[in-house]
Amino acid sequence: MRIILTNSERDEIILWLLCETIPGMIVSSNDLKSFKKRASRFFYCTVKNQLLYKGGTDVYLRFFTLxxxxxxxxxxxxxxxxxxxxxxxxxxxxxxxxxxxxxxxxxxxxxxxxxxxxxxxxxxxIPIIDVHKRERYIVDLVDFRYYSDVNDGVKWMLVMVDTLSKYMWTVPAIRTIFMTFGPCFLLHSDNGREFCNDTTHHLFSSLVLQYEIYCRKTI
CATH class of the missing domain: 1.10.10 (Arc Repressor Mutant, subunit A)
Structure with missing residues (x-):
């Protein structure tokens, strides 16, 4: 059970720890035994002038009264x-x-x-609502650089998902998708360094593409 003390009860315990002064309200042996048991759970730090709770071996915790x-x-x-x-x-x-x-x-x-x-x-x-196929793709890169020596030199795999149909492509050449189905209206990625870097920023600027790192609302 958690110990809760008032300021006066705290002062009584401090007096007992310093000079074994018994509180005047204690009249029976059972009350004295209970008081000593409660007081034994505390330690008075004279350096900090604080009553600390014994949380374990050499563990003393700050104690606050009501x-x-x-x-x-x-x-x-x-x-x-x-x-x-x-x-x-x-x-x-x-x-x-x-x-x-x-x-x-x-x-x-x-x-x-x-x-x-x-x-x-x-x-x-506000969620982006898609109403047509191939309107928005979500893309992400899988990093295979660590395994490129056993993977025919392939370092990256681009995963692309159509957000409406949930159809996923995994093809070696990303151009195949756009050459077959045409460009999408929105290209959605996370904020990974492979997408958010100086190279992509320069590419978007040169192609006059609108690019937002994070937006709360899509119109």
Whole structure:
């Protein structure tokens, strides 16, 4: 069960760890035994002047009381920024090694409220609707350079798919497709370096072709 303390309960544990002062509210032996058991889970760091939770052998975690909610939020925010705005899960598991009692809900609220993280989320895109065959092709390159010596010197394989019919071509010469069926209206690829480089940019400019690396809307 997760330990939750108020500031006064924290101070009582600190006094016990430093000079074994028993809190005045404890009157029975069972209460004293329970208090000692709870206090044994903590360590007081005189250098940092902080009460730390024992997370294991030589593992001491930052501890926040109920009255230190704002300090906890500031701590989560600081770690989030220092870790270059990690996502909720990565942030949560990293915080588990630094502090005690931080929940996934708290990390989720922190990430959801971060303006930088919200700006990084994928933008809502409008799908491209195809109504005719061979209107738009999706192309991608398969890298065979590592196996070119056992593949008759072939270094690349271009895969082309018609987005409407899902028909796929795998032929050695790409010109065969265009010479047989004619050019398409849209040629769609990913942002790999084989497509996004100075050579392709120069080619598109010389052929007066419209080229967009990323667009939210296609008209």
């Amino acid at each position: 009255d230190e909610e704002q300090f906890k939020k500031d701590f989560i925010t600081l770690i989030h920024v220092q870790n270059e705005h990690d996502g909720r899960d990565r942030l949560y598991y990293f915080l588990k090694s630094k502090a005690y009692g931080i929940t996934t809900r708290e990390t989720s609220d922190m990430v959801n409220g971060c303006e930088i993280c919200r700006s990084r989320r994928a933008l809502v895109t």
